[in-house]
Amino acid sequence: MSRRSFLRWLLVAAASLIGLSAGFAKWFSKHAFVEQETAQAATSIPGTPSPELPSGDISTVQTAALGEPLLSYFVFSDLHISSLDSATSIKLKQALDDLKSFDSKVEAIFMTGDLTDTGTAQDFKVLRTILDSYKLPPYHANMGNHDYYSVWLNKNNAWDKDTFPNGKSDALSREQFNKFFGYKKPYNEVNLNGYTFLLLSQETYIQEKPEVGEGAWYSDEQLKWLTERLAASYDPARPIFVMIHQPLPAIGDDGGTHQLIRAKEFRRILKPYKNVFVLCGHRHMDFQNGTPHYVKETFHYFHNSSVGRPLNRNFQAETKTKSQGYYVQVYADKIVFRGREFSDRSFLQEAEWTIDLQPAKA
Known part of the structure; x- marks a missing residue:
């Protein structure tokens, strides 16, 4: 098949x-939208505030006037590295070549899920070979639904639903991911230059919990961890960054397949805190296709494009060469997000935002 x-x-x-x-x-x-692994609300986000520029909140990027950032990093999503398809490997190499010759500082790389296409040992071996061939800043990651897909592949590395789970398990997928990055759990905290990053991970797939479909299920333990780490790390003068894979459903709803399932609890946990930034992947939406990539809720919510397979509004890889991600610069009073096209090493005007931080005593 x-x-x-x-x-x-x-x-x-x-x-x-x-x-x-x-x-x-x-x-x-x-x-x-399983064929392209996008969110159910991929072209619009019903029930959320307008993604248009909120008054006084966002301005066009003018980095020359901002001075030296306190922290700078890249966010890659949906790499989809595959031992069966060299195209996504070529795109990741393009992105890393761009970083290697990048004029500005890059202090970390965050990869927000679907690192591999099928979650097999072969896929992770290809990813390891690529990453090890570059001198990179520290890199960190969380899991996406594709990183659990080995249950669908048989001993010949072919798609085979009839022999599901093909001698594999969700537990083995988690173990493989943790071993690759040296983690104890698939969700983790990272601290860089005094800033906190909380990387949440889908903890199970349909081998263990069929009802989750392609959605992100977070356990009570992980949500308790999120609650505790936010409380312990929070400094009203400093932003906190939360990385997820699947996007959120409309405000007031819990999610289903292709979404963060326990969304109401997730939003409730984040609500007391200001200057929180949530970044997700999964949708693959090209920064230049007109879909919303920024939404202002009680937190700042950014959708990434994809390194491996950016898509148009019809969920097609209209331009096969495109490869995109975020470059983020942290300043004392603002955060700058810039969409990057790795194939031609350019910043995209359609994906540039500057977010003013709320003052500590506001």
């Missing part, structure tokens, strides 16, 4: 795995 055929099958299988009706499965196969 080809990858494309398998993913089309998965549309219906996801419904049947959680006991849904045949009618819903038919609707699901027509409307869900």
Whole structure:
């Protein structure tokens, strides 16, 4: 079975795995976005504030006047490195070549899920080979749904739903990810130059919990950890960065497949804090296709594009060469986000924001 055929099958299988009706499965196969692994609300985010520039909150980037940043880093999402497809490896190398010759400081790289296409040992071996061939700043990551996909591949590394889980398990996927990065758990805290980064991870997939589909399930333990680390790390004068993979559903809702499932609890935990920045991946939306990439809630919410497969509004890889990510610069009173096109080493005017931080005593 080809990858494309398998993913089309998965549309219906996801419904049947959680006991849904045949009618819903038919609707699901027509409307869900598994083929390109995008969020259900990929082109709009109903129920959220307007992504247009809030008054007094965002201005056009003018980095020349800002001085030296206190911290600068890149955010890569949806690399989709595969032992079966060299195209995504080429794009990651493009991105890392760009960093190697980058004029400005790069102090870290964060990778927000779907590091691999199928989560196999072969995929991670390719990723390791690429990363080890560069002299890089510290890099950190969380898990996406694709990093659990080894359960769908048989001993010949071919897509095979009939032999699911093919001798694999979600536990093995977590173990493999943790071993690759030297983590004890798939969710972690990173501190850089006095700034806190909380990387949350999807903790299970359908081998253990069929009802999650392609959504991100966070356990009570992980959400308690998030609550405790926010309280312990919070300094009203300093921003906190929270990295997730799947996007949030509309405000007031819990998510389903392709979304953060326990979204109401996630938002409740973040609500008391100002200057929190949430960055997600999964949607793959090209920075230049007109879809919202920034939404202002009680926190600042940014959607990334994809290093491996940026998509147009119809979830197609319209331009095969594109490869994108965020360059983030932290200043004492503002954060600058700049969308980067790695294929031609340019910044994208459509993806430039400066967020003024709320003062500590406001």
